[in-house]
Amino acid sequence: MSNPANNWQSPEAEKRLAKRYASERRFKLLGLSAVGLSMAFLVFLIGTMLIGGLGGIDWAFLTGSDSTEPDSAGVWGAVKGSLLTMIVTIVLALPMGVLAAVYLEEFAPRNRWIDMVEVSINNLAAVPSIIFGLLGLAVFINFLGMPRSSPLVGGMTLALMTMPVIVIAGRNAIKAVPPSIRDAALAVGASRVQTVFHHVLPLALPGILTGAIIGMARALGETAPLLMIGMRAFVSTPPSGITDPATVLPMQIFLWSDEVDRAFVQNTSAAILVLLAFLLTMNGFAIYLRNKFETRW
Amino acid sequence: MTLPALLVLIAGLGLIGWLVARAKAQRLNTGRNALHSLPGHHGWYLALWIMLPALAGVLLWGAVSPGLIHTAVLADPAAASLPAFDLERDAILSEAYTLAEDPGASAFNPGAEQLVPAVIAAKSKFGAMGAALALILAFAGGGFGYTRLSASFQARTKVERVVLVLLLAASLLAVLTTVGIIASLLFESGIFFSKVSPIEFIFGTHWSPANGSFGAVPLFWGTIFIGAIIAMVVAIPLGLMSAIYLTQYAHPNVRRWMKPMLEILAGIPTVVYGYFAALTVAPMVRDFAVMMGFDNPSTESALAAGLVMGIMIIPFVSSMADDSIAAVPQAMRDGSLAMGATRSETIKKVLIPAALPGIVAGVMLAISRAIGETMIVVMAAGATANLSANPFASMTTVTFQIVQLLTGDQEFDSAKTLSAFALGLVLFGVTLILNIIALRVVKRFREAYE
Numbered sequence: 001m002s003n004p005a006n007n008w009q010s011p012e013a014e015k016r017l018a019k020r021y022a023s024e025r026r027f028k029l030l031g032l033s034a035v036g037l038s039m040a041f042l043v044f045l046i047g048t049m050l051i052g053g054l055g056g057i058d059w060a061f062l063t064g065s066d067s068t069e070p071d072s073a074g075v076w077g078a079v080k081g082s083l084l085t086m087i088v089t090i091v092l093a094l095p096m097g098v099l100a101a102v103y104l105e106e107f108a109p110r111n112r113w114i115d116m117v118e119v120s121i122n123n124l125a126a127v128p129s130i131i132f133g134l135l136g137l138a139v140f141i142n143f144l145g146m147p148r149s150s151p152l153v154g155g156m157t158l159a160l161m162t163m164p165v166i167v168i169a170g171r172n173a174i175k176a177v178p179p180s181i182r183d184a185a186l187a188v189g190a191s192r193v194q195t196v197f198h199h200v201l202p203l204a205l206p207g208i209l210t211g212a213i214i215g216m217a218r219a220l221g222e223t224a225p226l227l228m229i230g231m232r233a234f235v236s237t238p239p240s241g242i243t244d245p246a247t248v249l250p251m252q253i254f255l256w257s258d259e260v261d262r263a264f265v266q267n268t269s270a271a272i273l274v275l276l277a278f279l280l281t282m283n284g285f286a287i288y289l290r291n292k293f294e295t296r297w
Numbered sequence: 298m299t300l301p302a303l304l305v306l307i308a309g310l311g312l313i314g315w316l317v318a319r320a321k322a323q324r325l326n327t328g329r330n331a332l333h334s335l336p337g338h339h340g341w342y343l344a345l346w347i348m349l350p351a352l353a354g355v356l357l358w359g360a361v362s363p364g365l366i367h368t369a370v371l372a373d374p375a376a377a378s379l380p381a382f383d384l385e386r387d388a389i390l391s392e393a394y395t396l397a398e399d400p401g402a403s404a405f406n407p408g409a410e411q412l413v414p415a416v417i418a419a420k421s422k423f424g425a426m427g428a429a430l431a432l433i434l435a436f437a438g439g440g441f442g443y444t445r446l447s448a449s450f451q452a453r454t455k456v457e458r459v460v461l462v463l464l465l466a467a468s469l470l471a472v473l474t475t476v477g478i479i480a481s482l483l484f485e486s487g488i489f490f491s492k493v494s495p496i497e498f499i500f501g502t503h504w505s506p507a508n509g510s511f512g513a514v515p516l517f518w519g520t521i522f523i524g525a526i527i528a529m530v531v532a533i534p535l536g537l538m539s540a541i542y543l544t545q546y547a548h549p550n551v552r553r554w555m556k557p558m559l560e561i562l563a564g565i566p567t568v569v570y571g572y573f574a575a576l577t578v579a580p581m582v583r584d585f586a587v588m589m590g591f592d593n594p595s596t597e598s599a600l601a602a603g604l605v606m607g608i609m610i611i612p613f614v615s616s617m618a619d620d621s622i623a624a625v626p627q628a629m630r631d632g633s634l635a636m637g638a639t640r641s642e643t644i645k646k647v648l649i650p651a652a653l654p655g656i657v658a659g660v661m662l663a664i665s666r667a668i669g670e671t672m673i674v675v676m677a678a679g680a681t682a683n684l685s686a687n688p689f690a691s692m693t694t695v696t697f698q699i700v701q702l703l704t705g706d707q708e709f710d711s712a713k714t715l716s717a718f719a720l721g722l723v724l725f726g727v728t729l730i731l732n733i734i735a736l737r738v739v740k741r742f743r744e745a746y747e
Contacts, residue, residue: 020639020642021639023639023641024639024640024641024642027641027644027645028542028546028640028641030538031538031539031541031542031545031546032542032546033538034534034535034536034537034538034539034542035538035539035542035543035547035555035559037535038535038539038559038562038608038611039555039558039559041562041608042558042561042562045565045569045570045573048573048577049569049573095467096467096470097467099463099464099467099468100464100467100468100470100471102464103461103464103465103467103468104468107461107464108468116472117468117469117471117472119733120471120472120474120475121471122732122736123475123729123732123733124471124474124475126662126665126666126728126732127478127669127725127728127729127732128665128666128668128669128670128671128696128724128725128728129669129671130669130671130696130699130700130721130724131478131482131669131721131724131725131728132478134478134481134482134699134703134717134718134721135474135477135478135481137703138481138482138484138485138718139477139481143481160474163470163471163474164471167468167471191453191454191457192457193457193460193461217564218564220566221564221565221566221567221568221569222566223566223567223568223671223672224567224671224672224675224696224700227671227700227703227704228699228700228703228704230704232704250566250568251568253568253569253572254568254571254572254672254675254676257571257572257575257576257676265576268572272569272572275566275569276565276569279564279565279566283564287557
């Protein structure tokens with residue numbers, strides 16, 4: 001062991017190096033296969049639904065309502081229920097979420113109360129959705145006596161669930177607006193409220209909307225909380241208002257998957273394709289908004 | 298006057314007030330710097346003075362008037378024939394109210410129909426009084442607001458104070474939701490625990506609500522086994538290795554495409570996963586169990602639900618791992634590489650240990666997500682409470698039982714339905730603790746490298 005330079009050429013060193021390179025390749029392959037396996041599962045899942053459901057989608061399926069006959073059952077009743085529920089959700093969650101985000105980011109003093117608000121918003125974003133269903137059942141239906149199974153109660157429950165998502169996205173978007181914009185507005189005599197509503201909020205709007213759409217997409221696919229408030233009624237005519245009994249698209253999938261009749265399998269897969277198409281459109285729109293209006297300051 | 302019409306009327310008055318005040322402010326604006334606030338602010342000031350007192354009046358009247366209507370109906374001659382017994386009388390009265398709203402409804406008690414005219418009369422009388430009260434308040438508020446308007450009046454400051462109160466109220470809604478969740482869960486569980494002892498609930502090993510035994514240990518075990526063990530065995534290696542590959546090895550273009558693709562997994566609704574688990578994965582798992590030599594395995598197995606749940610969780614683990622690996626300073630990586638370590642050695646010996654707190658926090662968030670997951674277990678895991686470590690056995694979870702207990706048609710205050718709220722309380726408590734610890738770890742970890 002006189003000259004270290006010799007060690008690099010010795011057969012033991014070469015062997016050790018080869019072993020290390022082999023382990024490097026194994027590790028890289030392991031990573032690649034993890035990504036590949038996840039992707040394969042995604043392809044398998046969507047492929048199964050496409051093969052099972054594509055044949056079931058036709059005009060009658062898209063315009064019909066639920067029925068005990070698999071051949072005449074359609075998704076329009078459930079889609080309309082979903083739309084009404086989503087309208088209630090966005091009308092409540094978007095203004096509330098944006099206003100809360102503005103307050104917390106621009107006006108809130110630093111004290112224990114505001115810390116409590118922040119902690120509770122961060123936690124609400126991670127609370128299991130079924131807990132919101134229990135809240136809706138206990139407060140909206142049993143305590144306030146609102147109509148069971150209605151898009152009104154469903155929308156209110158989902159709004160409570162979506163609001164924290166919008167607040168968090170909104171705060172990030174508002175934080176990204178550079179202080180120089182605020183300073184410029186304040187310097188020409190605008191009040192803080194005017195600065196925020198005339199200058200900061202319009203610039204943060206694309207970011208807020210992206211967050212809102214993603215939150216809405218999550219709410220659209222949600223089933224568990226709506227199960228709690230009884231939106232699993234058999235509805236053979238589409239609901240005409242937000243207080244009528246209704247069902248939503250994910251719930252229709254759940255109900256059909258429970259049917260004994262094997263012919264409903266195709267309907268279930270077809271309804272899943274319709275739901276995935278909605279979600280894909282919403283997420284695509286969110287990505288488009290982000291790319292189109294994203295500003296690097 | 299109906300409520301929506303009254304609200305529209307109040308809004309209309311507010312609009313008129315806005316226009317009037319703005320016009321007055323414009324008249325006062327005699328020259329440069331004559332006005333303290335913009336005319337629009339004067340408009341909003343008057344509109345608020347018209348609408349807020351009127352709305353407060355409507356709310357107050359809404360709280361008071363049912364009692365007044367009740368007294369008036371009872372004082373009516375038609376009510377003299379009502380039975381003196383409170384419960385019976387209230388039943389007839391509530392039917393009369395329903396009939397007054399909707400003449401087509403069928404009445405069970407014959408006495409109810411005679412009361413309908415009295416109810417309608419009382420309702421219209423007190424409705425008119427309420428509307429009059431709201432309008433008086435609107436005009437009084439408007440009149441007061443109008444007299445305050447002058448060139449030097451600081452309308453902007455006043456209006457913005459109201460805006461700030463509105464913003465504060467919106468952010469308090471989040472606290473209100475949390476309080477509402479805790480209060481409703483505690484309240485209903487309190488009733489449950491007055492019927493069933495908490496000791497039996499937490500330590501009992503037999504769960505059969507139909508027979509009145511509420512030992513929840515098998516549910517807790519099923520939840521942990523499916524959500525925290527099987528799902529994590531799938532999600533942690535796949536999520537972590539995907540994150541490592543995508544951040545350290547993949548070409549930026551590949552990464553730009555693969556990362557959103559991976560996130561699609563998190564965006565697929567859980568009901569779709571549940572259907573997939575029940576229809577496709579569960580039969581495969583059963584065939585596999587038969588091949589392994591198990592007798593008569595059930596179609597609903599913990600393994601099928603846990604596997605699919607694990608796939609769903611992959612993006613959570615991988616994006617948290619991604620963030621925490623990216624937060625490790627570049628200098629640490631460069632130092633390791635400069636010493637002659639290969640990339641995989643750097644990752645294993647330097648990056649992962651440095652990023653470990655963030656990764657652990659991500660795993661905790663993923664567990665809290667998995668144990669609160671409902672639809673996959675409802676559709677694939679089974680209903681029988683089973684205390685076993687056999688992944689091919691049918692197992693039930695906390696969320697499954699909540700759904701099971703609350704979707705039947707049973708009376709609301711039985712121990713059976715109330716136990717769902719006790720389970721919800723446990724679930725909420727556990728996920729809350731996991732989330733708080735994880736968020737705190739992430740925060741401290743970020744500070745350490747900044």
